[in-house]
Amino acid sequence: MSTHTSTSKITTTKIQAMKGRGQIVSLTAYTKPMAALMDPYVDLIIVGDSTGMVAYGFDSTLPVTLDMMILHGVAVVRGAERACVVIDIPFATYQESKEQAYRNCARVLIETGAQAVKLEGGMELVETVDFLVQRGIPVMAHIGLRPQHANVMGGFKAQARTEQTTELLIKEALAYQHAGAFSLLVEGVFEAAARRVTEAVAIPTIGIGASPACDGQVLVTEDMLGLFTDFTPKFAKQYVNLSSTIAKVFAEFETDVRSGKFPADEHCFGMSANHE
Numbered sequence: 001m002s003t004h005t006s007t008s009k010i011t012t013t014k015i016q017a018m019k020g021r022g023q024i025v026s027l028t029a030y031t032k033p034m035a036a037l038m039d040p041y042v043d044l045i046i047v048g049d050s051t052g053m054v055a056y057g058f059d060s061t062l063p064v065t066l067d068m069m070i071l072h073g074v075a076v077v078r079g080a081e082r083a084c085v086v087i088d089i090p091f092a093t094y095q096e097s098k099e100q101a102y103r104n105c106a107r108v109l110i111e112t113g114a115q116a117v118k119l120e121g122g123m124e125l126v127e128t129v130d131f132l133v134q135r136g137i138p139v140m141a142h143i144g145l146r147p148q149h150a151n152v153m154g155g156f157k158a159q160a161r162t163e164q165t166t167e168l169l170i171k172e173a174l175a176y177q178h179a180g181a182f183s184l185l186v187e188g189v190f191e192a193a194a195r196r197v198t199e200a201v202a203i204p205t206i207g208i209g210a211s212p213a214c215d216g217q218v219l220v221t222e223d224m225l226g227l228f229t230d231f232t233p234k235f236a237k238q239y240v241n242l243s244s245t246i247a248k249v250f251a252e253f254e255t256d257v258r259s260g261k262f263p264a265d266e267h268c269f270g271m272s273a274n275h276e
């Protein structure tokens with residue numbers, strides 16, 4: 001049951017103010033019906049570039065385009081009455097320059113009506129985030145495991161295991177806060193690092209594979225529902241296996257069609273009372 005009493009839109013400033021007031025609840029969505037189903041229960045909906053792996057079958061998020069994110073963003077915004085909607089900006093559409101980032105992030109917000117964008121980065125992207133926020137674009141900064149960096153990192157590997165890498169993560173988090181990010185997405189980091197980052201910054205941390213120490217939690221919805229089975233990150237809790245339910249329905253449909261049980265009279269035009 002949702003604890004929210006009003007149906008007014010949750011803004012990025014409301015999300016920012018939720019730090020220290022209980023856990024922030026978030027899930028990913030790529031379509032209108034999923035967004036509408038989760039809207040009463042979540043504070044934040046992230047239109048993730050994980051859609052490239054979950055819905056399109058790519059083996060990384062790199063081939064996802066700005067046009068794909070905009071179309072999914074349009075759909076999700078139509079299903080999200082109250083949750084804050086944040087859209088992932090895909091690989092190679094913001095790293096070239098802060099002007100390129102502004103042009104593409106502005107296009108995403110204008111064409112979708114979402115509240116904010118999410119960008120993956122380290123220290124190299126702080127100046128860009130500052131540029132965007134000063135010009136009216138709310139940014140969630142995605143730190144730690146950055147799937148768009150998988151080719152440089154040698155795959156999807158947990159981050160901030162050592163004291164040195166933990167200190168770098170804290171430095172990045174503080175720099176993004178200073179640049180005006182309204183929140184941080186912290187992915188795939190060791191518990192001690194997530195806890196120290198969350199304690200160090202005044203903006204909320206939303207974790208995925210980043211321990212309960214964060215100010216909020218997000219999961220890829222298809223992982224939680226058992227609708228994505230190509231791989232399972234250690235941090236993905238599967239609440240239900242909808243894949244097996246759906247497969248059973250498809251098998252039943254096959255049986256019905258092959259046996260002539262479907263369609264029945266009630267599914268057909270002109271077959272009700274009198275056959276000539």
Ligand SMILES: Nc1nc(=O)c2c([nH]1)NC[C@@H]1CN(c3ccc(C(=O)N[C@@H](CCC(=O)O)C(=O)O)cc3)CN21
Binds near residue numbers: 147157222231232
């Ligand atoms: N369906 C889905 N769920 C996700 O969480 C997700 C995506 N797709 N696509 C984009 C990224 C990729 N992510 C991933 C993918 C794989 C692992 C993984 O298999 N990790 C291993 C090894 C970790 C290590 O070596 O440190 C694990 O056991 O969790 C983690 C995150 C998270 N994101």
Ligand SMILES: CC(C)C(=O)C(=O)O
Binds near residue numbers: 047051088187218
């Ligand atoms: C970590 C999650 C929210 C993400 O970036 C994605 O789904 O693409």
Ligand SMILES: [Mg+2]
Binds near residue numbers: 048049050061088147
């Ligand atoms: Mg992403």
